[in-house]
Amino acid sequence: MNFKKVLIIYNPKSGRFSEKKLSYILSFFKLKNISADTLNILKNSIEKENIENSYDAVLVAGGDGSLNYVINTLVYSEIPIAHLPMGTVNLFAMENKTPHSLKKALSDIINLYKPVKIGLGQANERFFFAMTGVGLDAFVVKNMEEKIRSSKRRIYNNSTKYISYILNIIKMTKKYRFYDLCMEKNNEQITCAKEIIVSNIRYYGGPFEIFPNNSPLDDKFHIRTVKNAAGTADVIFSILKSLIFYKKYSNNPDFYIKDNEVTITSTNDSTNKLIYYQCDGELVGTLPVKIKKVENALTMLINPRYFPLSQP
Known part of the structure; x- marks a missing residue:
């Protein structure tokens, strides 16, 4: 994919999150000439229409709970979502064989990963x-x-x-x-x-x-x-x-x-x-x-x- 602008949605209370990692992510995209904004899900709501119209992709820096929160907001949207595993278990990252190295994970996301429509489960709402x-x-x-x-x-x-x-x-x-x-x-x-x-x-x-x-x-x-x-x-x-x-x-x-x-x-x-x-x-x-x-x-x-x- 050709990324020009991405949104980093992060949860500061996720088990392996740190401000240092967030700074590294922003520096990584800056070096790649990719514009990156951040959104703290504990302080800000996710506006689906604005995200779809403003960004090429969303990266979720958090655990499984953070990813679940994001997908419930962006379900049925066309914008691609990537998971940067920073929780305790990180099940989707295991499924996707996402590298433990933050640098390698970011590199794979922009150079290797492909946007694919996947199925979700729905339990009541x-x-x-x-x-x-x-x-x-x-x-x-x-x-x-x-x-x-x-x-x-x-x-x-x-x-x-x-x-x-x-x-x-x-x-x-x-x-x-x-x-x-x-x-x-x-x-x-x-x-x-x-x-x-x-x-x-x-x-x-x-x-x-x-x-x-x-x-x-x-x-x-x-x-x-x-x-x-x-x-x-x-x-x-x-x-x-x-x-x-x-x-x-x-x-x-x-x-x-x-x-x-x-x-x-x-x-x-x-x-x-x-x-x-x-x-x-x-x-x-x-x-x-x-x-x-x-x-x-x-x-x-x-x-x-x-x-x-x-x-x-």
Whole structure:
């Protein structure tokens, strides 16, 4: 692509963000004779029409939550979006094999990456690029958000932050009550489970390819169900099976389902308000939730070395 003017949308509270990195990004574009503006998403709103008319591309410097915020504003727009990973997990960056080096990532974005229409998920009114989780993982997200808001200490080391996150998941799992979930399509029951993850990409929860054959270029989600879970050990065992034996279980409908639209509710309507769902690591709401695949919903700058690009 020929870039003349770009917008850097950044989140100063993302795990690996720093003013030094932002300064480097601006210096990089200045050396390339590319005009660059910045927008702090904690202080400014994103004006879709203005961005579409003023810039050649948007670069999101933040984590998965920041990227989710941006795509929900720029969904259905033609402007290409690139992700500069500065969060704790950075799932889309893993999917796209974006380099860890900021210099290399910027260079690849302007010299190598191609604009491609990708599919997004939509959970009720919220769009997502990675996944929607219903049950335990949404409960963990809710409690982690509350913990972060109440904490005055910011963890700058990303590895320390990720380990802390994993330990908190194990601790919170012990407190969670597993409800019976029902997944339906066209008012017909598909399956029941204790935990459901509807994924649009390969990775989940970090560098774990729980959905190894998945892609945002596909027309269907890959859906992982956990049917027998009563505590921490059951959940961990189920995840380990997904990681180690995915080839054995990938075509087993008791573990993985492929579909483009499902509705998830509690088997008991009175408990819907007690069961949360999250999108891309951000708490969204409670059940019921209708989840559908929206094809060609967003233009992303994609690494052609790792995506089979069928589009020009």
